[in-house]
Amino acid sequence: MNTIVPTHVRKDSRLGTNLEGITNIEEAMRVAGLDWNVNIVPAEGLMMMSEDGVTNTSIPGMRMVMRSDNHVTLGVVGGRYQPVDNHEVFSLGEHVLNQGGKLVSGGSLNHGRRTFMRFDLPEAQVRVGGADFVNFGIALRANHDGSGTVSAGVEGLRLVCTNGMTVRMHIPHAFSIRHTTNARQRLATAEHVLQGAITYAKEFSAVAEEMLSRPFSHSEFMAYVDTLYPQPEATEKRAVALWSNRRNELSSLFRFAETNDFGRFTQWSAFNSVTEYLDWGSPVRSTGDQTIMETRAVRQFDNATQVVKDRAFDLLNA
Numbered sequence: 381m382n383t384i385v386p387t388h389v390r391k392d393s394r395l396g397t398n399l400e401g402i403t404n405i406e407e408a409m410r411v412a413g414l415d416w417n418v419n420i421v422p423a424e425g426l427m428m429m430s431e432d433g434v435t436n437t438s439i440p441g442m443r444m445v446m447r448s449d450n451h452v453t454l455g456v457v458g459g460r461y462q463p464v465d466n467h468e469v470f471s472l473g474e475h476v477l478n479q480g481g482k483l484v485s486g487g488s489l490n491h492g493r494r495t496f497m498r499f500d501l502p503e504a505q506v507r508v509g510g511a512d513f514v515n516f517g518i519a520l521r522a523n524h525d526g527s528g529t530v531s532a533g534v535e536g537l538r539l540v541c542t543n544g545m546t547v548r549m550h551i552p553h554a555f556s557i558r559h560t561t562n563a564r565q566r567l568a569t570a571e572h573v574l575q576g577a578i579t580y581a582k583e584f585s586a587v588a589e590e591m592l593s594r595p596f597s598h599s600e601f602m603a604y605v606d607t608l609y610p611q612p613e614a615t616e617k618r619a620v621a622l623w624s625n626r627r628n629e630l631s632s633l634f635r636f637a638e639t640n641d642f643g644r645f646t647q648w649s650a651f652n653s654v655t656e657y658l659d660w661g662s663p664v665r666s667t668g669d670q671t672i673m674e675t676r677a678v679r680q681f682d683n684a685t686q687v688v689k690d691r692a693f694d695l696l697n698a
Contacts, residue, residue: 395485395487395489395496395674395677395678395681396412396485396486396487396488396496396498397411397412397413397485397486397487398484398485399411399412399483399484399485399486399497400482400483400484400485401483402483403477403483405470405471405473405474405477405497408470408473408483408486408497409466409467409470409486409497411486412485412486412487412488412497413487413488414466414470414486414487414488414495414497415449415466415467416447416448416449416450416466416492417448417463417465417466417467418445418446418447418448418454418463418464418465418466418524419445419446419447419448419463420443420444420445420446420457420461420463421443421444421446422443422444423438423439423440423442423443423444423456424438424439424440425438426438426439439456441458441459442456442457442458443456443457443458443459443461444456444457445457445461445463445524445525445526447492447524452491452492454491454492454493454524454525454526455493455524455525455526456526457526461526461528462528463524463528464522464523464524464528464529464530466495466522468566469495469520469522469530469557470486470497470520471566472520472532472557472566472569472570472573473497473499473520475566475567475570475571475574476499476501476518476570476573476574477499479570479571479574480501480502480503481499481500481501481502481517481518481574482499482500482501482502483497483498483499484498484499484500484517485497485498486498489678489681490525492524493523493524493525494521494522494523494524494525495521495522495524496519496520496521496522496681497519497520498517498518498519498520498535499517499518499519499520500515500516500517501515501516501517501518501574501577501578501581503578504516504517504577504578504580504581505581506536506581506584506585506588508585508588508589508592508643508648509589509592509642509643509648511642512538512540512592512642512643512648513538513539513540514536514537514538514539514545514581514584514585514588515536515537515539516534516535516536516537516577516580516581516584517534517535517537517577518532518533518534518535518573518574518577519532519533519535520532520557521533529556530556530557530558531554531555531556531557532554532555532557532569532573533546533553533554533555534546534553534554534576534577534580534581536581536584538652538655540639540642541639541652541656541660542659543652543655543656543659543660544655544659544680544689545584545655546686546689547584547689547690547693548686548690548693548694549580549583549584549587550583551576551579551580551583552576552580553576553577553580555569555572555573555576557569587697588648590697591646591647591648591650591651591696591697592643592646592647592648593646594646594647594696595645595646596645596646596647596649596650597645598631598634598635598645600650601630601631601634601650601653602627602631604650604695604696605627605630605631605654606627607695608654608688608691608692608695609623609626609627611623622663626657626662629657629661630653630654630657633653633656633657633661634649634650634653637653637656639652639656640652640653640656647696650696651692651693651696654688654689654692655689655692658685658688658689659676659680659685660676662685664676664679
């Protein structure tokens with residue numbers, strides 16, 4: 381059986397730059413390296429270097445999305461593309477701060493193709509059973525790769541193990557943001573997102589309390605795991621070995637992990653065991669110069685295991 385990675389302190393695994401204590405969005409953007417915009421440049425008259433020397437080329441009918449600070453090209457787009465302005469996106473954060481939000485972190489991924497800023501919402505903090513803290517906050521995100529999407533999402537984080545706790549419920553936790561320079565519209569958008577986050581946190585708290593009140597035996601937990609991860613055919617030896625290792629790790633998390641002392645042998649513990657495995661126990665490979673922990677953090681940012689988390693939550697609350 382694989383060794384379970386300790387799960388008590390993982391602050392260093394957060395993506396981006398720590399912005400705690402900063403109370404101004406302009407300063408936060410500067411500290412996080414987000415104080416740049418994008419320029420749209422015709423993809424014509426280009427010069428490319430190769431082993432054969434310099435080649436002149438162009439991409440007819442297309443334009444390049446280029447960072448204003450270092451001129452790195454982030455994408456190639458058509459004539460109708462409208463660029464996203466970092467300052468416009470993250471100015472929504474001023475309204476979050478004005479409503480009691482606290483800056484957490486910010487930064488970019490993939491050379492700036494994706495940028496983000498995260499906020500905690502103290503008003504949306506949940507104490508399941510009066511003791512198990514789950515922080516809820518908001519992440520503002522912008523894509524500069526040519527998609528031009530801008531969004532805000534509610535993010536939940538269980539403090540004892542920093543598991544991502546955001547799951548699909550009957551109320552929204554993701555919001556699309558229109559590109560606009562209208563201050564009144566930005567305020568209305570921020571208020572809508574803030575109210576959505578607080579409503580989501582309250583609903584999550586109510587469901588979590590129910591889960592905490594429902595006993596869940598080890599045998600019930602293993603049946604639950606086998607529903608989430610059905611056993612492969614015996615002929616698929618590698619898949620069977622992976623399935624068995626995962627099953628053993630989940631069993632150990634449910635029965636012995638210190639992070640599950642609170643609410644042991646309840647549905648709350650069952651769900652926490654699955655989310656902890658997905659975020660910190662499932663096998664990952666580092667890519668490029670990223671560490672394993674950085675790779676895990678990117679996977680959480682990308683919601684790579686969200687489908688499984690949603691199903692794990694739904695099975696316990698059918």
